[in-house]
Amino acid sequence: xxxxxxxxxxxxxxxxxxxxxxxxxxxxxxxxxxxxxxxxxxxxxxxxxxxxxxxxxxxxxxxxxxxxxxxxxxxxxxxxxxxxxxxxxxxxxxxxxxxxxxxxxxxxxxxxxxxxxxxxxxxxxxxxxxxxxxxxxxxxxxxxxxxxxxxxxxxxxxxxxxxxxxxxxxxxxxxxxxxxxxxxxxxxxxxxxxxxxxxxxxxxxxxxxxxxxxxxxxxxxxxxxxxxxxxxxxxxxxxxxxxxxxxxxxxxxxxxxxxxxxxxxxxxxxxxxxxxxxxxxxxxxxxxxxxxxxxxxxxxxxxxxxxxxxxxxxxxxxxxxxxxxxxxxxxxxxxxxxxxxxxxxxxxxxxxxxxxxxxxxxxxxxxxxxxxxxxxxxxxxxxxxxxxxxxxxxxxxxxxxxxxxxxxxxxxxxx
Amino acid sequence: xxxxxxxxxxxxxxxxxxxxxxxxxxxxxxxxxxxxxxxxxxxxxxxxxxxxxxxxxxxxxxxxxxxxxxxxxxxxxxxxxxxxxxxxxxxxxxxxxxxxxxxxxxxxxxxxxxxxxxxxxxxxxxxxxxxxxxxxxxxxxxxxxxxxxxxxxxxxxxxxxxxxxxxxxxxxxxxxxxxxxxxxxxxxxxxxxxxxxxxxxxxxxxxxxxxxxxxxxxxxxxxxxxxxxxxxxxxxxxxxxxxxxxxxxxxxxxxxxxxxxxxxxxxxxxxxxxxxxxxxxxxxxxxxxxxxxxxxxxxxxxxxxxxxxxxxxxxxxxxxxxxxxxxxxxxxxxxxxxxxxxxxxxxxxxxxxxxxxxxxxxxxxxxxxxxxxxxxxxxxxxxxxxxxxxxxxxxxxxxxxxxxxxxxxxxxxxx
Numbered sequence: 001x002x003x004x005x006x007x008x009x010x011x012x013x014x015x016x017x018x019x020x021x022x023x024x025x026x027x028x029x030x031x032x033x034x035x036x037x038x039x040x041x042x043x044x045x046x047x048x049x050x051x052x053x054x055x056x057x058x059x060x061x062x063x064x065x066x067x068x069x070x071x072x073x074x075x076x077x078x079x080x081x082x083x084x085x086x087x088x089x090x091x092x093x094x095x096x097x098x099x100x101x102x103x104x105x106x107x108x109x110x111x112x113x114x115x116x117x118x119x120x121x122x123x124x125x126x127x128x129x130x131x132x133x134x135x136x137x138x139x140x141x142x143x144x145x146x147x148x149x150x151x152x153x154x155x156x157x158x159x160x161x162x163x164x165x166x167x168x169x170x171x172x173x174x175x176x177x178x179x180x181x182x183x184x185x186x187x188x189x190x191x192x193x194x195x196x197x198x199x200x201x202x203x204x205x206x207x208x209x210x211x212x213x214x215x216x217x218x219x220x221x222x223x224x225x226x227x228x229x230x231x232x233x234x235x236x237x238x239x240x241x242x243x244x245x246x247x248x249x250x251x252x253x254x255x256x257x258x259x260x261x262x263x264x265x266x267x268x269x270x271x272x273x274x275x276x277x278x279x280x281x282x283x284x285x286x287x288x289x290x291x292x293x294x295x296x297x298x299x300x301x302x303x304x305x306x307x308x309x310x311x312x313x314x315x316x317x318x319x320x321x322x323x324x325x326x327x328x329x330x331x332x333x334x335x336x337x338x339x340x341x342x343x344x345x346x347x348x349x350x351x352x353x354x355x356x357x358x359x360x361x362x363x364x365x366x367x368x369x370x371x372x373x374x375x376x377x378x379x380x381x382x383x384x385x386x387x388x389x390x391x392x393x394x395x396x397x398x399x400x401x402x403x404x405x406x407x408x409x410x411x412x413x414x415x
Numbered sequence: 416x417x418x419x420x421x422x423x424x425x426x427x428x429x430x431x432x433x434x435x436x437x438x439x440x441x442x443x444x445x446x447x448x449x450x451x452x453x454x455x456x457x458x459x460x461x462x463x464x465x466x467x468x469x470x471x472x473x474x475x476x477x478x479x480x481x482x483x484x485x486x487x488x489x490x491x492x493x494x495x496x497x498x499x500x501x502x503x504x505x506x507x508x509x510x511x512x513x514x515x516x517x518x519x520x521x522x523x524x525x526x527x528x529x530x531x532x533x534x535x536x537x538x539x540x541x542x543x544x545x546x547x548x549x550x551x552x553x554x555x556x557x558x559x560x561x562x563x564x565x566x567x568x569x570x571x572x573x574x575x576x577x578x579x580x581x582x583x584x585x586x587x588x589x590x591x592x593x594x595x596x597x598x599x600x601x602x603x604x605x606x607x608x609x610x611x612x613x614x615x616x617x618x619x620x621x622x623x624x625x626x627x628x629x630x631x632x633x634x635x636x637x638x639x640x641x642x643x644x645x646x647x648x649x650x651x652x653x654x655x656x657x658x659x660x661x662x663x664x665x666x667x668x669x670x671x672x673x674x675x676x677x678x679x680x681x682x683x684x685x686x687x688x689x690x691x692x693x694x695x696x697x698x699x700x701x702x703x704x705x706x707x708x709x710x711x712x713x714x715x716x717x718x719x720x721x722x723x724x725x726x727x728x729x730x731x732x733x734x735x736x737x738x739x740x741x742x743x744x745x746x747x748x749x750x751x752x753x754x755x756x757x758x759x760x761x762x763x764x765x766x767x768x769x770x771x772x773x774x775x776x777x778x779x780x781x782x783x784x785x786x787x788x789x790x791x792x793x794x795x796x797x798x799x800x801x802x803x804x805x806x807x808x809x810x811x812x813x814x815x816x817x818x819x820x821x822x823x824x825x826x827x828x829x830x
Contacts (some may be wrong), residue, residue, distance in 0.1 A: 010810060015757065018759065045744045050659055081463070104776065110778075117789045182785070199789040199790065216631060216633075218629060218631075218632065218636075220790045220791075238812070239811075244814055247814075248814035248815055252815050270480075340575065340807045342430065342433065342434055344533070344805075345805065346805060346806060347805070347807075348806070348807050348808075349807075349809070350806040350808070350809045352809070352810030352814075353813065353814045353815050355815035356815060361519065361818070362517070362519070363517060363825065363827065373614070373803075374532045374803050375615055375791040376635075376791040378805065379805070380806075389793060389794075390761060390762070391795075392755050393762065393763075393765070394765045396656075396661065397655075397656040397658055397659060397766055397767075398766075398768065398771070399662075399767075400663055400770035401663050401667045412778035
């Protein structure tokens with residue numbers, strides 16, 4: 001099918017799901033979870049087909065082993081995928097929340113109410129469980145969604161999508177075409193141009209994919225291209241805390257976007273050499289003269305720089321960081337406050353590991369992605385990031401001319 | 416000066432003003448207001464120079480008379496401009512507001528706090544008072560700003576900017592380069608490409624300008640290209656109310672973006688012909704067969720369409736509207752609710768004129784613009800639209816590994 005037709009269908013679906021009540025949405029999510037349970041074998045079979053092709057590509061050196069691993073669905077991932085859908089059903093409905101209620105004048109009431117964004121475009125790489133997760137988030141937030149997955153997982157993706165849509169078809173009140181899938185590279189090009197129908201693009205994948213998308217669309221993009229996170233060890237930092245936090249932030253999951261890439265260390269920190277030795281003992285490779293300061297290693301490698309002052313540390317982070325998450329380790333409250341106010345990042349931490357930057361750890365119950373944008377949503381984004389608001393105004397015949405002429409006056413009272 | 420250099424200066428200024436306290440910001444605004452009062456004559460003289468050139472252009476047919484009028488500063492506009500700066504000083508500081516405070520675990524506290532966006536790029540047409548208004552809003556919200564005005568008002572713009580910056584220089588704590596101006600068409604091209612330093616573009620001008628900007632940048636744009644507003648007169652609408660509201664929405668200020676362009680009327684509304692006659696008596700020209708339904712007349716002209724149902728009215732609005740503001744006139748509560756839920760616009764009104772869509776009328780105390788975006792800010796945008804947030808996390812040495820291993824558990828309690 002032509003992309004424009006799919007996008008038009010998504011737009012129509014978005015209008016129909018906008019007002020759908022919470023109960024039906026949760027029934028739809030439970031139907032999806034049950035359908036996955038009943039059709040596990042079909043999904044695993046489809047996944048095996050993808051794995052056979054992928055294995056050949058790995059052997060030919062055309063596909064990374066890590067991609068192969070992300071592509072592979074096993075019982076654990078399947079269980080998590082199904083549980084993920086049910087967890088989203090349990091979340092509060094983010095739609096219809098009253099954000100402001102104000103009397104503009106007698107019998108003229110303004111209400112600001114949360115509502116869905118409309119149509120989401122999702123472009124993701126190998127992980128097929130993204131389909132189920134993003135589709136569930138879209139349903140819960142009353143958005144329509146068009147997904148484009150990686151070609152390596154095409155059989156798995158098609159099978160998961162078919163199972164979801166078959167489940168949704170059993171629910172009479174649920175609109176058609178809320179979740180749709182496209183497959184070609186040309187579809188991506190068209191999606192990025194389709195600002196008439198698509199309201200938000202969410203890329204789920206590596207730096208290159210996200211950067212490509214950000215550079216090639218004027219549709220808002222929610223995400224982050226890179227995660228260059230820093231930890232600044234201040235002159236009076238606690239030695240044990242510094243060692244533990246830097247080790248956690250670098251080694252607990254080195255390929256995560258919230259892993260630390262650069263340690264800045266105050267020249268007057270008395271246990272510098274001990275700290276270096278301790279990190280090296282924890283298998284971290286220290287690089288004291290990197291070619292560039294904006295490297296995301298994704299591995300147990302850490303750039304290290306001595307700085308002369310707090311201000312120098314802040315300036316370094318604002319220059320080379322990606323605005324993701326940066327932490328200071330210090331016993332000096334004033335320095336901590338200056339750091340948290342002046343570092344221009346989505347997360348600014350004091351005496352805690354950068355690895356806490358995560359929607360689940362923040363207690364959002366879901367994570368749409370992590371954003372380094374300066375508008376709409378920043379940092380770990382929960383369901384709320386898939387909503388916007390509208391203003392409802394109810395009157396009994398009020399006209400502006402009466403207020404301009406001074407015959408009536410606004411009261412502007414929040415109610 | 417090269418644009419990149421100006422943008423870098425703005426970025427630096429944005430980091431410096433981010434943490435500036437409310438008192439200094441308000442002192443800065445009062446200094447600007449006083450400086451305008453003391454230098455009124457210099458501003459009027461500069462404006463006269465612009466008016467002389469503009470008059471020639473009007474006579475040669477190269478400039479619209481309406482542009483000339485918008486360009487002209489008189490005592491009234493000057494008084495409003497000065498008062499506008501003082502009104503912004505009186506508003507609550509939108510920065511530093513705590514939006515969420517949550518204990519993730521004992522002694523691990525997450526705080527979501529409002530902060531400035533960074534650097535704003537403003538592109539505006541003839542009205543020179545925009546400089547003072549937007550600069551004041553930027554200062555109050557701790558953003559840096561780069562303004563590009565129309566060439567017709569270049570002398571006035573330069574003079575106003577010089578007076579503002581001279582006033583700001585007298586305040587020692589106020590950072591340099593918070594408000595800057597650029598002048599050439601090439602500067603616009605560079606601004607639109609400068610996503611490294613500019614975080615939000617706000618166009619203030621006509622449809623063509625806004626559309627051009629939206630199509631030529633991947634920086635977020637706050638604004639609306641057009642205002643195709645509708646009023647739907649339902650079958651059981653009150654006749655007097657319909658006549659009054661449509662007349663107000665069309666004639667009170669026909670060139671406003673929230674003026675109505677299309678009246679949809681239910682085929683069973685019994686007083687159709689009387690309503691048409693009444694609107695014509697109020698000097699509204701009715702167009703029952705327009706070539707297109709997405710016309711913004713900016714004049715006392717109104718497209719009219721009879722529809723068979725509420726659903727047809729809603730579908731028409733969602734197809735041809737601009738998502739700005741649309742109103743239903745009805746005595747049927749259920750129809751009003753369906754209309755307000757299913758029309759996908761920033762403002763959905765019941766028995767009120769579309770002309771209420773305005774930041775001041777909503778009680779925001781200021782208006783940055785009116786947005787038809789589906790992300791960040793929608794509808795009339797107050798100071799809040801110039802803010803985003805960051806997450807501050809304060810701990811005492813917490814690492815993620817303890818939670819992954821199950822040695823510690825999140826409490827997730829809002830405090």
